Amino acid sequence: MIVELGHFTLILAFCVAVVQSTLPLWGAYTRDARLMAVAGPAALAQCALVAVSFAALTYAFVNSDFSLRLVVLNSHTAKPMLYKITGVWGNHEGSLLLWVLALAGFGAMAALFGGNLPATLKARVLAVQGLIGVAFLAFTLLTSNPFLRLEFPPLNGDDLNPLLQDPGLAFHPPFLYLGYVGLSMSFSFAVAALIEGRVDAAWGRWVRPWTLAAWIFLTIGIALGSWWAYYELGWGGFWFWDPVENASFMPWLLSTALLHSAIVVEKRESLKAWTILLAILAFGFSLIGTFIVRSGVITSVHAFANDPERGVFILMILGVFMGGALLLFAARAGALEAKGAFAMVSRESALVANNLLLAVSAFVVFIGTIWPLIAELVWDRKLSVGVPFFNAAFTPFMVGLAIILPIGAMMPWKRADIARALRPLRAAIVLAVAFGLLAYALQTGRSALGPIGLALGVWVLAGAVTDLMARTGRGDLGARLTRLRHLPRADWGKVTAHSGMGITIFAIAAMTAWVTEDIRVVRIGDSYSLGSYQITLVDVRDVQGPNYTSTMAQMRVMRGGADVVTLFPEKRFYPVAAMPTTEAAIDYGLWRDLYLVIGDAQDGGGYAVRGYIKPFANWLWGGVLLMAFGGMLSLTDRRYRVAAGARRSTAPATAQPAE
Amino acid sequence: MRALILAFCLLASPAMAVNPDEMLTDPGLEARARAISLDLRCPVCSGETIDDSNAPISRDLRLAVRERLLAGDSDAQVVDYVVARYGEYVLFKPRASGSSLLLWLAGPAMLLGGGALAYATTRRGTRAPEAENLTDADRARLDDLLRP
Numbered sequence: 001m002i003v004e005l006g007h008f009t010l011i012l013a014f015c016v017a018v019v020q021s022t023l024p025l026w027g028a029y030t031r032d033a034r035l036m037a038v039a040g041p042a043a044l045a046q047c048a049l050v051a052v053s054f055a056a057l058t059y060a061f062v063n064s065d066f067s068l069r070l071v072v073l074n075s076h077t078a079k080p081m082l083y084k085i086t087g088v089w090g091n092h093e094g095s096l097l098l099w100v101l102a103l104a105g106f107g108a109m110a111a112l113f114g115g116n117l118p119a120t121l122k123a124r125v126l127a128v129q130g131l132i133g134v135a136f137l138a139f140t141l142l143t144s145n146p147f148l149r150l151e152f153p154p155l156n157g158d159d160l161n162p163l164l165q166d167p168g169l170a171f172h173p174p175f176l177y178l179g180y181v182g183l184s185m186s187f188s189f190a191v192a193a194l195i196e197g198r199v200d201a202a203w204g205r206w207v208r209p210w211t212l213a214a215w216i217f218l219t220i221g222i223a224l225g226s227w228w229a230y231y232e233l234g235w236g237g238f239w240f241w242d243p244v245e246n247a248s249f250m251p252w253l254l255s256t257a258l259l260h261s262a263i264v265v266e267k268r269e270s271l272k273a274w275t276i277l278l279a280i281l282a283f284g285f286s287l288i289g290t291f292i293v294r295s296g297v298i299t300s301v302h303a304f305a306n307d308p309e310r311g312v313f314i315l316m317i318l319g320v321f322m323g324g325a326l327l328l329f330a331a332r333a334g335a336l337e338a339k340g341a342f343a344m345v346s347r348e349s350a351l352v353a354n355n356l357l358l359a360v361s362a363f364v365v366f367i368g369t370i371w372p373l374i375a376e377l378v379w380d381r382k383l384s385v386g387v388p389f390f391n392a393a394f395t396p397f398m399v400g401l402a403i404i405l406p407i408g409a410m411m412p413w414k415r416a417d418i419a420r421a422l423r424p425l426r427a428a429i430v431l432a433v434a435f436g437l438l439a440y441a442l443q444t445g446r447s448a449l450g451p452i453g454l455a456l457g458v459w460v461l462a463g464a465v466t467d468l469m470a471r472t473g474r475g476d477l478g479a480r481l482t483r484l485r486h487l488p489r490a491d492w493g494k495v496t497a498h499s500g501m502g503i504t505i506f507a508i509a510a511m512t513a514w515v516t517e518d519i520r521v522v523r524i525g526d527s528y529s530l531g532s533y534q535i536t537l538v539d540v541r542d543v544q545g546p547n548y549t550s551t552m553a554q555m556r557v558m559r560g561g562a563d564v565v566t567l568f569p570e571k572r573f574y575p576v577a578a579m580p581t582t583e584a585a586i587d588y589g590l591w592r593d594l595y596l597v598i599g600d601a602q603d604g605g606g607y608a609v610r611g612y613i614k615p616f617a618n619w620l621w622g623g624v625l626l627m628a629f630g631g632m633l634s635l636t637d638r639r640y641r642v643a644a645g646a647r648r649s650t651a652p653a654t655a656q657p658a659e
Numbered sequence: 660m661r662a663l664i665l666a667f668c669l670l671a672s673p674a675m676a677v678n679p680d681e682m683l684t685d686p687g688l689e690a691r692a693r694a695i696s697l698d699l700r701c702p703v704c705s706g707e708t709i710d711d712s713n714a715p716i717s718r719d720l721r722l723a724v725r726e727r728l729l730a731g732d733s734d735a736q737v738v739d740y741v742v743a744r745y746g747e748y749v750l751f752k753p754r755a756s757g758s759s760l761l762l763w764l765a766g767p768a769m770l771l772g773g774g775a776l777a778y779a780t781t782r783r784g785t786r787a788p789e790a791e792n793l794t795d796a797d798r799a800r801l802d803d804l805l806r807p
Contacts, residue, residue: 602680
């Protein structure tokens with residue numbers, strides 16, 4: 001009964017979305033206030049209906065309703081409650097429902113907080129958002145209905161993939177989806193602005209919080225996935241350039257670019273057409289990501305969703321939305337006249353360089369991802385593009401980005417002087433070079449990656465601090481510190497996010513270049529040394545988990561005769577899914593992670609054991625979280641709250657002068 | 660997407676891709692073998708290197724790589740040896756030749772093209788407007804005023 005209710009509300013949501021996407025659009029065209037006013041309530045209703053539908057599906061999972069096909073395929077009564085709930089989105093149909101819920105949620109948020117938008121813009125934004133809803137609700141209902149019943153329900157389910165039964169992964173998809181779908185908001189704003197034929201500073205200010213929110217979710221989602229891969233996959237890798245990872249990384253790169261170009265629109269009323277194009281493309285890449293994952297067209301280790309029917313449907317959605325938006329762009333972009341001109345050397349041009357590098361790097365990821373497909377279709381060559389290609393082809397652009405970042409961040413708007421922008425950064429340059437040389441001197445015979453990464457990281461970090469201090473003006477230290485506290489949140493956000501970027505660059509280089517790896521056979525009771533640690537395999541025994549069996553090793557780690565920690569790496573076996581998993585044991589530390597993995601018993605006795613010392617591993621997640629935190633600081637900046645407050649007063653919310 | 664989710668289903672099970680019994684005693688040769696293995700794709704798996712993969716053929720390839728190294732081959736010769744038998748499919752980094760050259764040049768070409776476009780657009784923007792005809796004295800005064 002409840003399941004049918006969920007099915008029914010999903011169909012109702014589709015109907016509401018159809019209304020939401022048509023009447024307001026017509027109303028905005030004919031300036032009919034009543035038709036335009038339909039948009040807000042429709043968006044709220046759509047969200048409520050999808051939420052009921054999602055709740056019904058969750059209810060079925062929680063109660064292990066095995067008359068539902070989806071529950072049978074992805075759940076089991078012995079599964080812990082947390083994973084019964086996360087099982088809702090641990091599959092194609094459920095994850096699509098989550099996608100639609102996020103989409104409707106963003107629409108409802110825009111309806112609630114969009115009070116200061118001009119009526120026509122608001123109606124058009126919500127209508128475009130509704131149109132995306134129509135497409136994806138149709139996709140869900142027609143090709144991926146989660147509410148299909150079984151005529152003969154089995155007694156128990158097939159269990160969720162054991163790899164998904166993990167707290168790190170439980171919240172990875174929701175964050176990623178909120179990010180992908182958040183970009184639909186930027187897309188809707190871009191298309192609405194094209195229909196209006198008007199892009200101004202106020203538009204930049206409205207679209208930026210949505211992009212920022214989407215970007216924060218994407219950042220956290222990617223970090224969660226990367227962290228999960230690090231501790232779960234058994235060898236401490238954190239990024240694999242897999243097509244599905246790339247699918248989430250391309251929108252991230254483009255939304256980062258969009259974030260920066262929207263600043264130029266907001267502050268200087270320039271780069272309008274480019275910003276609109278970026279907003280369209282960023283969401284386009286979200287759709288491409290959906291296509292890559294859902295169609296299985298690019299065979300990856302993720303290719304569990306091989307279903308051409310779904311692939312074609314998503315390709316159609318992609319074609320309609322990208323084709324339509326780009327056509328509109330081609331027709332209208334000329335009308336978007338730039339107001340603020342800028343010199344060849346200026347903050348604006350630095351941001352153009354930032355956008356160029358980010359867009360090109362996204363393009364490199366894109367072409368590398370689809371190249372095997374192109375090569376096979378066009379030249380009938382079967383080839384592979386993987387980690388070594390991306391490392392070689394992608395990294396130079398990021399190095400370039402890191403080099404120009406601190407300089408660009410210090411430049412004034414309109415017209416700047418490189419020499420003058422560099423002057424306050426002299427200390428940062430010296431510091432970066434000194435750290436790089438020091439690292440180079442300390443490491444002998446290793447790759448240059450570590451020192452270069454360290455120098456770049458220090459450069460970006462010190463540059464961010466310099467930027468912050470420069471904002472406090474002149475005078476004695478006390479006065480400057482007081483001013484520091486009163487700086488706008490956006491300034492703090494910028495500096496925090498840039499610092500996070502510096503730390504991330506350093507951590508990636510350090511983890512890759514300075515890792516210590518050890519693979520060997522160890523007998524119970526034997527000791528060996530890994531770096532400066534002495535490790536003893538004390539015992540290996542079998543343990544019974546709630547829905548798995550485990551071979552658990554007890555490994556004692558000592559350093560200089562003193563106990564450091566005792567670790568328990570496991571090899572688990574999930575009988576329902578007939579699948580083994582590795583549970584690495586990690587001793588997390590500020591300077592290094594100690595990472596131990598137990599393998600198979602060897603013929604000659606003893607166990608295969610892998611050990612790693614991963615330097616600065618936590619700095620990677622810390623750096624990425626710092627970026628996301630910087631985004632949050634920026635999002636809570638006063639000027640967005642002021643803009644939100646303006647809706648209560650009757651004052652027209654037109655373009656406010658740039659700060 | 661559940662991005663990483665099912666990710667590496669295949670990767671995760673084989674915690675022990677490179678087994679201790681395969682490894683060479685000479686650390687220099689072993690390091691070269693590892694580096695080569697990381698660039699070679701397991702021919703039967705999806706998206707795994709022979710270094711990660713647990714498939715029997717990957718083990719054979721790992722052993723073959725080590726055998727060739729022991730026989731005194733250079734890294735390039737070892738890779739050629741594997742490519743000659745399994746095709747360019749096993750290379751995770753396509754060679755920059757033939758149509759694959761396009762893949763390698765795509766990024767730099769876009770950077771140059773985009774850079775030229777941005778340069779041209781910015782130039783057109785700067786030439787037209789405001790106060791371009793300042794004297795040096797004006798500019799010095801302006802700089803003075805604008806100094807933070």
